[in-house]
Amino acid sequence: MNPATLIPAADTLTAPWGWFQSLLLLTFPLHLLAMNALLGTVLTALAAHLLPGAPYRRLSHELAKALPFLVAFTVNLGVAPLLFLNVLYGHLFYTSTILMGLFWLAVIPLVIIAYYLLYLYDFKFRQLGNGALCILLLVLAILVTVGFIFSNNMTMMIAPAGWGRWFATPGGTLLNLSDPTLLPRYLHMMIGALAVGGLWAALYASIALKDDPETATAGVRLGMGIFSWLSLLELVEGGWFLATLPPEVQRLFMGGNATATALFVAGLLLALATLVAGFRQRVGLAAGLTVMLLYVMAFMRDTVRTGSLAPYFSLDKVPVTTQWSPLVLFLVTLGLGLAVIAWMLVKVAHCPKEVRE
Amino acid sequence: MNYPVWFVPTLGGGLLIALVAIVHVFVSHFAVGGGLYLVLTERKALREENRALMAFVRTHTRFFMLLTMVFGGLTGVAIWFVISLINPAATSLLIHTFVFGWATEWVFFLVEIVALFVYFYTFGRMDDRTHQVIGWIYFGAAWISLFLITGIIDFMLTPGQWISNHDFWSGFFNPTFWPSVFFRSFLSFMLAGCYGFLTATFLAEETLRQRMIRYSGIWALASLLLSLPAGWWYLATLPTPAARLVHGASPTIARASTVGAFSLALLAGLLITLILLRPQARTRVLMVMVMIAAMGYLGAFEWTREAARRPFVINGVMYSNGLLASEAPRIDQDGFLKNARWVQNREVTDANRLEAGRELFLHQCFACHTIGGFNNDIIARTRNMSFNALRNYLATIHGKRYFMPPFVGTDAELQALAAYIAGGLNHKPLIEAKGAGGDQGKELFNDNCTACHGLDQIKPDLKGWPRAKIRAALDKLSALNPDMPDYTGTAADKDAIADYLAQQTGGAP
Ligand code: HEM
Helix, strand or coil: CCHHHHCCCCCCECCCHHHHHHHHHHHHHHHHHHHHHHHHHHHHHHHHHHCCCHHHHHHHHHHHHHHHHHHHHHHHHHHHHHHHHHHHHHHHHHHHHHHCHHHHHHHHHHHHHHHHHHHHHHHCHHHHCCHHHHHHHHHHHHHHHHHHHHHHHHHHCCCHHHHHHHHCCCCCCCCCCCCCCHHHHHHHHHHHHHHHHHHHHHHHHHHHCCCCHHHHHHHHHHHHHHHHHHHHHHHHHHHHHHHHCCHHHHHHHHHHCHHHHHHHHHHHHHHHHHHHHHHCCCHHHHHHHHHHHHHHHHHHHHHHHHHHHCCCCCHHHCCECCCHHHHHHHHHHHHHHHHHHHHHHHHHHCCCCCCCC | CCCCCCCCCCCCHHHHHHHHHHHHHHHHHHHHHHHHHHHHHHHHHHHHCCHHHHHHHHHHHHHHHHHHHHHHHHHHHHHHHHHHHHCHHHHHHHHHHHHHHHHHHHHHHHHHHHHHHHHHHCCCCCCHHHHHHHHHHHHHHHHHHHHHHHHHHHHHHCCCCHHHHCCHHHHHCCCCHHHHHHHHHHHHHHHHHHHHHHHHCCCCCHHHHHHHHHHHHHHHHHHHHHHHHHHHHHHHHCCHHHHHHHHHHCHHHHHHHHHHHHHHHHHHHHHHHHHHHCHHHCCHHHHHHHHHHHHHHHHHHHHHHHHHCCCEEECCCEECCCCEHHHHHHHHHHCHHHHCCCCCCCCCCCCCHHHHHHHHHHHHCCCCCECCCCCCEHHHHCCCCCHHHHHHHHHCHHHHCCCCCCCCCCHHHHHHHHHHHHHHHCCCCCCCCCCCHHHHHHHHHHHHCCCCCCHHHHHHHHCCCCHHHHHHHHCCHHHHCCCCCCCCCCHHHHHHHHHHHHHHHCCCC
16 A cells, blocks of 8 residues: 555645744754753652762752652643644644554553652652652653653654554554664653753752752762763764664765755764763753754754655645734734743742741 | 544544543633632732631642642643544644644743742742732633633634634634633632632631631632523524534433533532531532532533534534535545545445445544444444435435434445444345335334334334324324424335334224
């Protein structure tokens, strides 16, 4: 069966696709940042539990307080790219979602469970003792599973060649396991997440915990250690990922397409610079470079998507009927919303630490 | 037909959507009304300089945060996950039409999260005025979320002018938008009162507990009373076919509406009794019953709204099974299987008839019917129907039962679907010819009447009717029951049915 015949028709866009593409690429790295911070903080807290000494005890307690926030923002910042992904690639994405429906639905209860476990960890930290370790392990296992489900969907939606399997297995139990890019891509996401998360934990420790220098130092040392060593591993892993990509897509990064190649070179240089900053324990510098790197990686990831879909689909071909006023509404609201958020954060920053009588 | 179908024979997608939606609706409305409840109660505590009350607000905020932020937020994402799995075509249409409405809603979602975190974690640290402002920001953002989502949800029920002009604002400010906004707002305040009830029962100090229970009760009762006219307004603005459905033409809706009205009455009764008449009856069990009643009220409303647009997901535009109404005439000509993407049999032949029928069922009927499942099982629904009865039924399925879409496709495809249901699922013989003399009345009855009721069901009604009366009734069945269409057979066919019925019910010849 020719997989092209299975691809649903794309619906009409209400603004030129460049808008959606930009919004997707602007918001997705934010989701990644939050998700990375979440995974890495869980890992760092876990490591802090295993290390001896009071500063590490306090560190894990302090990290515990940040975890529920991180879940909330991972989810919220996932909603925006999900929306724009739906608009641009909905017809492909829904199809692969249906093929793996059962697993896809599992994301929701899994995240709810992880969320409540993290609140438990935060609110009941003192009573938990060694139970805390089990909770963290469980949460880490859940999050890593959710990530795997996401990687499956993201790779399956750009690989229509395997969709014909639905006819034999329509129950929503298909995964994309035979795709050679799945495993390296998933590991790339996970190793990267844990690394960036370690960096985040170091940053958090150096800023939020500076009143308690011992704990802050412990946090920075541990977080940066996790960050640097995992980033080194990530560099090697990235090579493997690149090698498994379809040859046409690989070629894009090797001179076949100017933008893709420039992204690739920039990514490589940034990665090396980040490594140096990491091993030198330069927290602020490493963080700045990493945010840039994350954006570059997200753009490269999008190139992989466009490249893999090239035989089947191109955004240029989707019909467009523009109506500007809703877009304006959104942009204005976004501006106002961010201003209100900034105002609230300023108020929090000026808030006394102690509860008044 | 554009998309594959998530096919677990005994599990219907509709039920899954309903379950997730009801849970989410219950929590998300609370997230809105609860915001108002929190700031106003905080203000009360500030005015009275009542520390115990302030501590109550704080505990309630924590419960509120744990419930709405985690469960509310994620079940909202869950609805999205589920509808794109069950109704991908409709979800795509909605998302494409309202993408910036949704994006705007996301901004408010973000503001809500930040505001709630700040509100909870700065209790007692931030100065009172600013803390109150943060509370109001939370409530404002939450209510605007409700406002925005209402536009998109009610678009599905009454797309209004959008159908002709495809304009964002026409779709958003659709005919049922305003009544729905009012109704949902009052319901959200009512829920806030109900939850307040529940947390108040955990207060240790007796007088404060009594006061807060009374306070929450008055909240709930006042909002409930206000929601009644709004609900009535909402029903009054429903388009005619939908209104007919709500008023009883579809059995499921009729049932849901009764449950809704019933729990509404129960809830009001309980609240009034609780607060005004018998103050000593304020036990937690009663509070839980109040919650269940409130859930029934809201649940029935949502269920009714979901069902009232049947057979459409987007009223007048797209049927529940993802087919565009505007495409139906063309597909009737060309054939469904030829136009569909996710099918293997492109043409019906003698050899593949059952398989092709199965694919037709999957893409046209499975949206609402399970195979052997608990929800609207097609096997049970067609047990009485012969192959011929099904063929007749399918030809006018939408005419007979408005809440089902028409069968879309060629005659050969219709036969294949009938064959699959009668032969493949019910293991009945697929005989097309009319039987020999004596059986003719029975066969005509089976073919034309059993879609809605078997012989056993109407036997008691016909008890003692002479044949002549039965024969006369057959000329005007709609007079017997307005839900029954007139029978269009020949006089000879009617004679045969009358003979058969008279013989079966022991009526005089
Ligand atoms: C909290 C647990 C979550 C984890 C661990 C997680 C992890 C991930 C990972 C690893 C990817 C990349 C997959 C790949 O490209 O191979 C991803 C992508 C994505 N996630 Fe999440 N995610 C989580 C929750 C969510 C939620 C709740 C949403 C939606 C509301 C969401 C929306 C998205 C979207 C839209 C993308 C893809 C964007 C694109 O392809 O451009 N995520 N996520």
